[in-house]
Amino acid sequence: xxxxxxxxxxxxxxxxxxxxxxxxxxxxxxxxxxxxxxxxxxxxxxxxxxxxxxxxxxxxxxxxxxxxxxxxxxxxxxxxxxxxxxxxxxxxxxxxxxxxxxxxxxxxxxxxxxxxxxxxxxxxxxxx
Amino acid sequence: xxxxxxxxxxxxxxxxxxxxxxxxxxxxxxxxxxxxxxxxxxxxxxxxxxxxxxxxxxxxxxxxxxxxxxxxxxxxxxxxxxxxxxxxxxxxxxxxxxxxxxxxxxxxxxxxxxxxxxxxxxxxxxxxxxxxxxxxxxxxxxxxxxxxxxxxxxxxxxxxxxxx
Numbered sequence: 001x002x003x004x005x006x007x008x009x010x011x012x013x014x015x016x017x018x019x020x021x022x023x024x025x026x027x028x029x030x031x032x033x034x035x036x037x038x039x040x041x042x043x044x045x046x047x048x049x050x051x052x053x054x055x056x057x058x059x060x061x062x063x064x065x066x067x068x069x070x071x072x073x074x075x076x077x078x079x080x081x082x083x084x085x086x087x088x089x090x091x092x093x094x095x096x097x098x099x100x101x102x103x104x105x106x107x108x109x110x111x112x113x114x115x116x117x118x119x120x121x122x123x124x125x126x127x128x
Numbered sequence: 129x130x131x132x133x134x135x136x137x138x139x140x141x142x143x144x145x146x147x148x149x150x151x152x153x154x155x156x157x158x159x160x161x162x163x164x165x166x167x168x169x170x171x172x173x174x175x176x177x178x179x180x181x182x183x184x185x186x187x188x189x190x191x192x193x194x195x196x197x198x199x200x201x202x203x204x205x206x207x208x209x210x211x212x213x214x215x216x217x218x219x220x221x222x223x224x225x226x227x228x229x230x231x232x233x234x235x236x237x238x239x240x241x242x243x244x245x246x247x248x249x250x251x252x253x254x255x256x257x258x259x260x261x262x263x264x265x266x267x268x269x270x271x272x273x274x275x276x277x278x279x280x281x282x283x284x285x286x287x288x289x290x291x292x
Contacts, residue, residue: 011253014225017212018162059232059253088236091247108240109233110161 003031004124009042009056009068010086015109019055019086019116026117028124039068049077053124058087058094069101082123086111141190141244143271143290152275154237155286158230159277163210170278173285176200179260181224183231186252191245193270193290195235197227201258203282228254234286267291 006023008016016035023030034051036042040063042056058065065085072078082104087094090108098106105119152169159167182198199207201223208217208226217223232254239245266272266289275286 012225012229014208014211014222014229017216021213059251061253088232088251090236090240093247109236110158112161 003029004052005032005050006030007034007036007042007045007051007054009036011037011060022113022116025113026121039063039065042068043071046075046078051081054083055086056083058085058089066097066101069103073102084120139190143292148273150241151238151273151288154241155234155275158233158237163207165210167277167279170276170283173276174283176282179258181227181256181258182264183227183254183256185231185235185254188250190248191290195231196287197231199284200282203279203284224256228256
């Protein structure tokens with residue numbers, strides 16, 4: 001079984017590290033963990049292919065997480081790629097907007113490792 | 129324009145002194161979940177020694193103002209190390225980033241606890257200033273709620289400043 005290739009998108013390097021640590025604490029067998037500091041960088045990373053999941057913030061400079069979701073629909077190799085939004089913006093309107101744009105899950109900061117395990121892990125199929 | 133931005137331009141929510149316990153709760157939750165520390169509220173503000181750091185997150189829409197978190201540079205570094213492990217906070221850029229994120233999460237967690245703000249208030253990305261002997265003055269008229277936490281021998285000051 002191959003290890004998971006994950007992309008973490010957040011303009012804060014501290015948050016990217018915290019999310020990665022939470023994923024490991026949730027028991028995920030991580031292989032390559034890629035980082036992007038905004039939606040534009042994330043699109044470039046996804047277009048290279050092979051990604052198992054994206055976890056993205058919403059409020060970011062250059063391209064925010066919702067714009068990233070809109071643009072991701074045009075990326076052929078991103079079909080079926082699970083994207084989970086992780087944001088301080090936990091309002092119902094934002095959650096609905098993100099889900100309508102294709103996000104598969106939503107976590108509000110601050111989060112617990114248990115929430116990562118409950119909401120992120122089920123979205124990952126068994127990597128072959 | 130996003131749905132949330134459209135709705136954010138609707139009704140202005142007036143300042144409410146009853147927000148103080150909500151800000152206290154939001155703050156304690158963030159420190160416990162993200163830094164793993166159970167801090168206690170402090171009735172008095174002790175003067176921190178050395179250079180200070182202040183993280184600011186702007187708020188717009190139904191509530192116009194900002195949330196700030198102020199502490200010493202040393203405390204910001206310790207908080208970053210608690211969040212990331214090891215001595216991550218010895219890197220000044222990491223310490224600034226961590227304080228900004230704490231401020232961001234406090235602002236977000238607070239507004240999520242106020243029904244009239246949750247869907248109608250937007251947050252900016254954080255800004256962090258560092259220095260000595262500076263003051264932070266909000267445009268008048270404004271109202272402020274202050275929350276002070278004791279951290280080791282120093283204090284961490286959280287303020288919600290609203291333009292009324």
